[in-house]
Each structure stands twice: as structure tokens, then as C-alpha cells.
Amino acid sequence: MIGHLQQQTDNRRQQPRGHGLDLATQAWGAVRAASGLLISAHGKPASTAGAMQLDTREPRFQLEQSAELARTLADSAHQRDARLPGDPEPAAMSSTKGLLASQDSLKGSDTTGDGSSSGGGAGTVPTLTRPDIVIAAPGGITGSTPAHTVASAGNTASFVAGQDLQQLAQANSATVVKDGLVFFTYGTAQNPRKPNTETGIQLHAATGNVNTQSQQGATRLTADRAFSVASTHGMVKVTAPQHILLTAAGAAIRIEGGNITLSAPGKVEFRANQKELGGPKSASAGAPQFPRPFGLSLEPETPPSAQLLDHADFPASWLPFGVATTTVWTQGGRLLARSQCGSLAVITLTPEPQPIVYRHETRAAPWSLEEYIDVADEPASPADEPEAPEDA
Structure with missing residues (x-):
């Protein structure tokens, strides 16, 4: 409905309910623009x-x-x-x-205009190239559902915000990547009116533990200024199976092989109210066990691509019926095409879109049009044989 919208029962117009455009149906709907x-x-x-x-x-x-x-x-x-x-x-x-x-x-x-339908046109009009x-929308775009939302991209997905970008979850939030993950912040608040002017990266857990692991590599923590490790109500434990080395200004404490070595370019002082040297004694602290490494191999998803069939290789005299353009879609190496009458014309496996070969033959039976892809190295399996096209 377009214009002044009113509630309507059969042919009776009732209370007004808005102005503009309203497309509504209790069945299915589709908007298509090739x-x-x-x-x-x-x-x-x-x-x-x-x-x-x-x-x-x-x-x-x-x-x-x-x-x-x-x-x-x-x-x-x-x-x-x-x-x-x-x-x-x-x-x-x-x-x-x-x-x-x-x-x-x-x-x-x-x-260019469509001469067959509108007689062409003059000038230039903006279009989309794909x-x-x-x-x-100037005011904002909102998408909402009480169920699930799925956003999928075969190549890349980019989310760019001029101000803040928030991801909130009432339960769990997981970020899983195969290759690598980078967190970076420039660390300067551009807007002085922001309620939180802290910069940098803040990782806080109000309850529960924070656990970081490098299961097959090293962990490096580096700071240009002070570096602090503290426990407010418990202990700080540092353990290593080979050795621990603490250095500062040329002095060092090295713990290795059951020995403790103190090194200093100056003097070493021991200050205590009481000094007691006993016999040998050892201590141990268990380290967490990592899961066994495994390989992860993911095949990249092949983005869909389109191939336009214009039937230009056919002499018009061959066909007792008119043909229009047809679009063939491929994804994941599988190419699907449909004939003009809607029956399945081609199913085969190809690494990428292949040229379509047109076949015709003269016979007494009614005409039929076949579209096929000739792939010598990858013959179609019996389950993938095309259905016979309908007679034109």
C-alpha cells in the first residue's frame, strides 16, 4: 500500500495507521535485483x-x-x-x-538505455559495478531478533567505527582464529568529554581467574616504564624446569641445577636479625600441563562467483524459440546451471568457472537446448548426471 494508510477489512476503510509505503504479507516475500x-x-x-x-x-x-x-x-x-x-x-x-x-x-x-523497453535514454546515471x-541511513541501522543472528563472509568481514565499538554478551563470548591474533591500541583519548579517559588495554576479571598460555612458544611481557607483579591476598610463584635469572644494573641472582649464584659488580649484603645456615634442602613447584599439540587444517571457503551465459555462439536460425541471458553460479568448486525451462542442466566439479559449450543436433524430435562443461580430468559421477532438459 502507498499513500495514506488505513486499516482495512474487506473493502471497508477504517482508522488511519500511517502515511507512506507499507508492504505486508502473511505468506513469503522476496526482493530481487540481479x-x-x-x-x-x-x-x-x-x-x-x-x-x-x-x-x-x-x-x-x-x-x-x-x-x-x-x-x-x-x-x-x-x-x-x-x-x-x-x-x-x-x-x-x-x-x-x-x-x-x-x-x-x-x-x-x-x-545506455534499454531500447527494447524504454526507447533508451540520454546522459549518464549512477549504477553499481557489481x-x-x-x-x-543517516540516523542509524538496527537489526534485532529474540533468536539467533548469523553473519557470514567468504572472504573478509570489516567492522569500522568512528567512535566506540562494543561487543556485549550476557553469557560467554569467544574469539577463535586459526592463524594469529593482534590487539593494538594507540593509547590516546581523542575526546576529553568521554566518561572514561583511561587509555591503553584494560583486562579485568571481576570474579574467576585469568589464564594465559603459550602452548608451543614463548611469552614475553615488556614495558617501557615500571613493571609490577603483585598479589594482594595470596602469593607469587615463579617456577622453571631449567633456571631462573634475575638481573638489574649488572647484579644477578641465578637459580639453576640446585644452586643459587649471586653476582654483583659491587658488594653483596645480608641483613637480618638472625642468620642460620642449615643443611641442604630442596623444594619443587608443579607447572601446568599443556594439551598435546595437534594440526588444524581448514580449507578456505570459495566465494561465490557468477558467469553470464549470453548464448552468443548460437546462430539465431538454429533455434525455433527465443533465448535470453542466463547466470551460472559456482561455489566451492561446484558449478550449477539451470536451463531456460528451469530443469537442471549442468552439475559437475570444476576448480573455477569454465567456458560453457553449447551442443545442438538436428533430429525429428522437438528441439532441445543443452549446456554442459567439458572437464576431461574430472568426469561427473553418476549421482551428478544432469537431468534431461525439457523440450522447448
Whole structure:
């Protein structure tokens, strides 16, 4: 319904319930746009110059700001060695490339019209260069459900906030990665009016324990200024199976092999009300046991890609019926295509989209159109044989 919205029973108009646009159904709904879809709450003036169908100036500007912020913070982190071995430069990171690709997608333009339907057009109109869904709103975007929310990306997922980014959970929160994890903060509060002006990284557990482990490597804690280790109500225990070395200003205490060695460039003083030297005695402290290492191999998810079939290789005289364009989608090395009548035309395994070969033959039976992929090294299994296409 569009315009003045009113409650309606059969053909009776009742109380008003709003103004604008209302799409409602008790069944299913779908919105499809093969070249891209823009959902925006940014108002546009009723003029041709400012009311183009795919005017994406606002989300494009927001993406440019987000990409610049992400690049600046990544540069700062790399300059301070907050990076993993083998990390590329910020400009070559997959997250940066993803943001730039999203920007480029919003910069498309079209100067041609559909002559068969609208008689063409004049001038240039903004378009999307790839089939994206763009959502933009000046006031905010809210997504809510009392059940579950799933967000999945086959390549990278970027969350960029100009101010604060919060992740809250009433129960548990887990972050699991396969390769490496980096935490970095610049440590300077830009807004003096923020209620919490502390900078740096704060890790607090109000109750329970804090447990950090390097199960197959070293742990290094380094500070430019003071470094403090304290227990307010218990003890501090330091244990090592080989030796412990404490050094400061050239003096050292080394505990190794059942011996304690004191070294100092100056004097060593023992001050106590009473000195007692007894016989030999040993002590031990148990160290935690790590789980046995295991290998983790994850195959990267193959992002979906589309291949457009335009049937350009067919002489029009071959076909007693008209054909239109068809899109073939591949994902994870599996290519699926459907014929014009909707029956399954191709199922085979390919590492990437392959050229489609068109086959025809003259026979007395009604015409049929077949689309197939010729992959000599990977023949289709019997379960993957295509269904016979329907007669045109």
C-alpha cells in the first residue's frame, strides 16, 4: 500500500495507521535485483540532478571515511610492530582491498538505455559495478531478533567505527582464529568529554581467574616504564624446569641445577636479625600441563562467483524459440546451471568457472537446448548426471 494508510477489512476503510509505503504479507516475500540493490533512508529532492535512482553519495562517503580510518590505524600498528609474521602492508591487506572494492562498486555509471523497453535514454546515471546490496541511513541501522543472528563472509568481514565499538554478551563470548591474533591500541583519548579517559588495554576479571598460555612458544611481557607483579591476598610463584635469572644494573641472582649464584659488580649484603645456615634442602613447584599439540587444517571457503551465459555462439536460425541471458553460479568448486525451462542442466566439479559449450543436433524430435562443461580430468559421477532438459 502507498499513500495514506488505513486499516482495512474487506473493502471497508477504517482508522488511519500511517502515511507512506507499507508492504505486508502473511505468506513469503522476496526482493530481487540481479545487478544490485540500494536500500537507503537518505531523502532526495524531487529534481533530476539530486534524485537519481542509485545515488549512493552518502554511503560512498561513509565508506571512504571508514577505509581511511582503517588504513591509518593499520599503519600505526605496523609501525609499532603490532603485526604477525608475513603480514602484508596495510594497503595490500585483504580487509583494505575489500573496503576499496566496495567503494569502487558504488562509483559505476551507465550511459545506455534499454531500447527494447524504454526507447533508451540520454546522459549518464549512477549504477553499481557489481551485484551488491547497499544499506544506508543517516540516523542509524538496527537489526534485532529474540533468536539467533548469523553473519557470514567468504572472504573478509570489516567492522569500522568512528567512535566506540562494543561487543556485549550476557553469557560467554569467544574469539577463535586459526592463524594469529593482534590487539593494538594507540593509547590516546581523542575526546576529553568521554566518561572514561583511561587509555591503553584494560583486562579485568571481576570474579574467576585469568589464564594465559603459550602452548608451543614463548611469552614475553615488556614495558617501557615500571613493571609490577603483585598479589594482594595470596602469593607469587615463579617456577622453571631449567633456571631462573634475575638481573638489574649488572647484579644477578641465578637459580639453576640446585644452586643459587649471586653476582654483583659491587658488594653483596645480608641483613637480618638472625642468620642460620642449615643443611641442604630442596623444594619443587608443579607447572601446568599443556594439551598435546595437534594440526588444524581448514580449507578456505570459495566465494561465490557468477558467469553470464549470453548464448552468443548460437546462430539465431538454429533455434525455433527465443533465448535470453542466463547466470551460472559456482561455489566451492561446484558449478550449477539451470536451463531456460528451469530443469537442471549442468552439475559437475570444476576448480573455477569454465567456458560453457553449447551442443545442438538436428533430429525429428522437438528441439532441445543443452549446456554442459567439458572437464576431461574430472568426469561427473553418476549421482551428478544432469537431468534431461525439457523440450522447448
